[in-house]
Amino acid sequence: MPTAAIKICGISTPIALEAAIRGRAAFAGFVFFPKSPRNVTLAQAAQLAEAAQGRISRVGLFVDADDTAIAEAVSAARLDVLQLHGQETPERAAQLRARFGLQVWKALPVASADDVARAHAYAGAADLLLFDAKTPKGALPGGMGLSFDWRLVAHWKGPLAWGLAGGLTPENVAEAVTLTGAPLVDTSSGVESAPGVKDEGRIAAFCAAVHAA
Numbered sequence: 273m274p275t276a277a278i279k280i281c282g283i284s285t286p287i288a289l290e291a292a293i294r295g296r297a298a299f300a301g302f303v304f305f306p307k308s309p310r311n312v313t314l315a316q317a318a319q320l321a322e323a324a325q326g327r328i329s330r331v332g333l334f335v336d337a338d339d340t341a342i343a344e345a346v347s348a349a350r351l352d353v354l355q356l357h358g359q360e361t362p363e364r365a366a367q368l369r370a371r372f373g374l375q376v377w378k379a380l381p382v383a384s385a386d387d388v389a390r391a392h393a394y395a396g397a398a399d400l401l402l403f404d405a406k407t408p409k410g411a412l413p414g415g416m417g418l419s420f421d422w423r424l425v426a427h428w429k430g431p432l433a434w435g436l437a438g439g440l441t442p443e444n445v446a447e448a449v450t451l452t453g454a455p456l457v458d459t460s461s462g463v464e465s466a467p468g469v470k471d472e473g474r475i476a477a478f479c480a481a482v483h484a485a
């Protein structure tokens with residue numbers, strides 16, 4: 273089985289970006305959500321995007337953002353992918369994909385089999401589904417280090433590509449990949465020393481664990 277592609281999310285410094293590239297991560301995630309401890313300004317994103325050019329793909333993470341905010345981020349960070357991590361409907365995902373001509377990933381909060389079944393509504397609207405844990409009411413919709421029962425998405429055969437997120441760490445990611453067969457894994461808080469503070473050593477360990485799985 274080929275190894276899973278890696279996305280390191282919430283990158284806000286050149287040191288973290290270089291660690292992700294050294295670890296052969298395919299995707300660097302930049303958070304455009306002011307409530308997140310990982311939020312980046314347009315100026316920060318532009319600088320990181322420049323360093324990323326041709327070395328790692330750039331994913332912009334948005335939570336129910338409007339077109340103007342997304343357009344500014346796309347232009348500043350030369351994004352390759354839009355990751356929608358809020359309540360975006362299939363219609364909204366399709367609209368953004370058409371407007372920006374970029375890949376659209378939709379995060380789906382999962383706690384039950386019914387949540388996983390909602391994935392089918394995004395066929396033809398999004399390019400990839402990111403199964404993530406449901407977070408408590410009033411909390412951030414992601415980046416909380418919470419995981420869900422991976423058996424719900426084990427070897428998922430759906431109408432579009434998919435990835436696994438939520439509480440993935442250097443310590444558990446090999447088991448997650450083995451159990452689910454996820455083609456892509458995404459982590460944020462699992463490779464940090466504190467909320468919003470990426471840890472080079474943990475990024476390296478996470479990537480090594482995925483490559484060895």
Ligand SMILES: O=C(O)c1ccccc1N[C@@H]1O[C@H](COP(=O)(O)O)[C@@H](O)[C@H]1O
Nearest residue numbers: 281308414415416417437438439460461
């Ligand atoms: O990282 C954030 O701050 C964030 C904020 C709002 C929505 C999503 C966010 N991150 C994404 O959440 C999942 C899981 O994160 P974690 O590994 O459990 O910390 C992942 O897709 C992040 O990209």
